[in-house]
Amino acid sequence: MTRFQLPDTLRQHRPLLLTLEAIGWLHMTGKAKVDFLRRHGGQKSDYEYEKWDELENPPFPWNDRLNWVKDKFALDGNAFPATLTEFIRKYTKRDKGLLGLLQAGHAMASGIEKNLPSATAKYLGQDAAHMWLSSAFGHPVRNLLADPPELLTDVGWKRLLGQIEDLLTELQRLGNNSFPNDLYGWWRWREDAVGPEGWLRKAFTSTLAETRLPNNDITLFDQSYVAAALFKSAVAGAVLEGNSFPWSSDGLKQQTRWRLLTIGIGADHYEARAVKIGDWTGARLALDEFFTKVRKLVEVDLAIGSLLYADGEACVFSFPGERFDHGEQGYQGGDLKIADWQSWLTEQIDGYARDANLEMPPYCGISEPSRSLVRMTAEIRNARETMAVPLFRNWQIPGQDSSDGHVCPVCHVRSSRSSTDKQMPCDPCKNRRTHRLDMWLQGKFGSDTIWIDEIADANDRVALVTMSLDIVPWLDGTRLDALRTQAIPEWRKFNPVLKNQPNPIDPSTCFDSLLQYIKGKLQSFDKDDPVLSSLQEGYQHEIDWQSFFTKIVEDRTGSHQWGDIDENGRAAWLTHQLFCKLASPGRIYRFWRQAEDFFKALLDEFRDIASADQNCWRVRRLVIKPDNGSSGSWEGRQTYSGRYGDAPVSLLYREQTNDFLTICNLARLMKAEQGKDSLCEIKLELKADDSVETKQLVVHSTAEDTGALDIYHPVIPLELSPVRFRVLLPLEAASACVDRAVEAWRGQFARVWDRLPLRVGVVAFPRMMPFQAVIDAARTIEDDLDRINKSQTWRVAGCETRDGVTALNIKSLDYRQELLQTIPVRLPDGREDVFYPYLAVEDRDVRIPLDFRHPDGRVFRHVKDLRSGDCVFVYPSLVTTVFMNSAARRFEPLDIRSLTDWLRMRDLWRLIDRHAPSQTALHGAWSEIIERREAWQGPEGTWLEGGKTAWLDFARAVFHERLGVRGACLETLVAAAGDRLLDWSLEWHMSILKKQVSGGDR
Ligand SMILES: [Zn+2]
DSSP, X not given: OOOOOHHHHHHHTHHHHHHHHHHHHHTTGGGGSHHHHXXXXXXXXXXXXXXXXXXXXXXXXXXXXXXXXXXXXXXXXXXXXXXXXXXXXXXXXXXXXXXXXXXXXXXHHHOGGGOOOTTTTGGGOOOTTOOEEEOTTSOEEEETTTSOOGGGSHHHHHHHHHHHHHHHHHHHHHHHSSOTTOHHHHHHHHHHHHSTTOHHHHHHHTSBSOOSTTOTTSBHHHHHHHHHHHHHHHHHHHHHHGGGSOTTOTTHHHHXXXXXXXXXXXXXXXXXXXXXXXXXXXXXXXXXXXHHHHHIIIIIISOOOOEEEEOSSEEEEEEEOOOTTTTSTTOOSOOOOHHXXXXXXXXXXXXXXXXXXXXXXXXXXXXXXXSSSTTHHHHHHHHHHXXXXXXXXXXXXXXXXXXXXXXOTTTSSSBOSOSSOTTOOOHHHHHHHXXXXXXXXXXXXXTBOOOHHXXXXXXXXXXXXXXXXXXXXXXXTGGGGGOBSSOHHHHHHXXXXXXXXXXXXOGGGHHHHHHHHHHHHTTSOOTTOHHHXXXXXXXXXXXXXXXXXXXXXXXXXXXXXXXXXXXXXXXXXXXXXXXXXXXXXXXXXXXXXXXXXXXXXXXXXXXXXXXXXXXXXXXXXOEEEEOTTSOSOOOTTOEEEEEETTEEEEEEEETTTTEEEEOSOGGGTSOTTOOGGGXXXXXXXXXXXXXXXXXXXXXXXXXXXXXXXXXXXXXXXXXXETTEEEEEEEHHHHHHHHHHHHHHHHHHSGGGTTTSOEEEEEEEEETTSOHHHHHHHHHHHHHHHHHOOSOEEEEEEEEEEETTEEEEEEEESSSOOEEEEEEEOBOTTSOBOOSSOEEEESOOSOOSTTOEEOTTSXXXXXXXXXXXXXXXXXXXXXXXXXXXXXXXXXXXOOOOEEHHHHHHHHHHHHHHHHHOSOHHHHHHHHHHHHXXXXXXXXXXXXXXXXXXXXXXXXXXXXXXXXXXOOHHHHHHHHHHHHTTHHHHHHIIIIIISOOOOOOOOO
């Protein structure tokens, strides 16, 4: 069999592919200058952003820095544009060759929805006083002209140009010198610019690609990066097709398609098998290193695509695809050999997996070609479903059939070296634990700890907090159905005349009138139609309905082919898609980044919350020198534990320096006012991890570590991805962290609260609880919360709009719960927000001007138009807490509550804290009413006839008498007793957090 040659072809073209990717990142650089925003904000200026290079003095040397690539790679005579500045001048036009491919990538990334005719969309512009960057979910982030980020200052612009020049100089050096295989150099060059901490990523993320509402939600980076990824993959495809690629075709912009490459690893299996936390975090490191190797291969070595999505289990990259009409007679172009790529790539990543001793095979999939990224979710789902079976394909690992020693307790595959010690892991599993320790000792984890003993709070308790936003339906575009890019009545109001004729749409019945209008036009295609050509710039260039429909509907929804639906369906889809926000690749990329950034920002705040303590020893470590009187020899990198008084002590022995590093919560050993010497001469009885033998340590002296390990944050992030955030915290800090998360979610997602729910689980546990039991409990919680993935019906009980905010009061039909939600309905510039805050309603009729109907029949209504009695559909935000006082607790059913109940439960404790005269009085009152409840309830907790009312009356009397509460406060307590919120609050605060009431405010 002949060797598969195409990877080598790409490698020979690496400098070309990466240069063109860089051109993709930079093709809209002119928008990064403040003048671009000023001009779009209506201020007089002759700034032409497509000529930003010429306007510099001296001119920016764009051609000079890039011309080498033209000389080095001959390609076809039609490939390169006349001058390389055409890439920054003409990227929105339609040309042949490489320029045509950039135009294709640019058009796909920015999305068709932006392509509004400037005259009819003028009213959507923002003026210079209000030039806002918004989040992808409508939350105003920054007024870019009033409060400019560094990039938009003169200094920032100059700095950017300097950095771009450095980037291009280094590119030329790498591309043109004698080390074309300096993979590390290429990788660093790319990572420094667009990697997670890249300077270009940071700069371009701070400003806009498009200033009009509501497309001010996508940053310059999102669009540039995704356009560059698509451009790069398209060029890689052209290189692979070789001589048969139709360089001279002017249809490249419209006909180019892409595939998606998905690489996955069944990370959940590693987590489920972990015996100790180090097994999981160590495996996580191995998996992260695997994914980094994959990125190096795809993004730099082959330079065939770029990362478009990543979580802990899967990575998705752009990949070349065949153009339209592939497989039909007369198709111009060569064969991409996708099947060969699939097997070659699988072989490569299998090699990486074997190098890392991974016990399960990695997944590799290449999608069908398409002109959108909405298939991405399906690709990821497919990968996950396949990987749910650990050995979904044949996978042999070295040492798995060895008969020496016990089978390893972690991987259950290989054998350990010991035939007596059942706890001893095999070498690779042991190495993963050690590797993580090494990295920590080198300070590579920043200030976060890796030790649960350092996390444990004053009561020796820890919390695993898990959170998720229901982000997946956003990535495939389904939850965008409620968001508008224009509201029909607003468009009608601002465009009373179209092409010198009165706008034919009836303003009193906008939606139906437009739907009927479009339906009436489907018989023949009229490219001069005044209505349709005012809604979409591209319409006038189309030749028939079907190709227009392909771009507006099929490209963006992943289904609903023209041929599969009747005229009503076609009209409904066109009406919907022409006004709805669309899942453009740039926007999907932004959803992913934003979900992850939300958790990252929370993690930063959690670090602060978890470290706040009156006792400064909470976050400090000491180095302990043993006295000569200490017994025996100590083993390097071994952890030793014992007790000092009531407090647990854990130490790590370091052989090189013959000392111990504390790895426990020192605030439990030392008072704030005590100095480090207070530990001198104390004697500790210590046991090594997994050993029964006791040794004595006499402390000779203590010192503060001078390296990176002196101060820590008592936080262990276990996972942070767009789909899941898991973190270990001191239990006493967990409540404040959850409070903060709820507050942040309410602030940032207020406009989409009904369709982007926050789900929170807290597993509280004593420090010594086995990690496997804890992680098992967390997974159960996550599964149970995920299972509630249907919307619930709630009835509107009240709706009032005042000062730009709607207060919506809704009641659930099934749970008798009540929810008060406030939703901003005004934009920062004073205009009404007609883009984001729509709710799905049960009503099937369009009744109010802003109402609209999805083609599947669902009607959406602006939140301010809701009336009492309306039924709305809400994806619920939920919370659940578990206290694992035993490992078996994880098998008991969960009590899942609405997220607002968490806040009520916390408020209730504050109220009790303020009013209860003493802890004894509170305990007494509570046990008395619990006792009586049991008497009035049957075995399954069902009330005897009239029991509940009688019991609540009894509770009222007890609260009144024993706690001395009166009035509204008393009624709140009684109501909370009735819906068991009081049980939760008292259990959580008194039994689990061991809190005491402060004794009343007398
Ligand atoms: Zn093992």
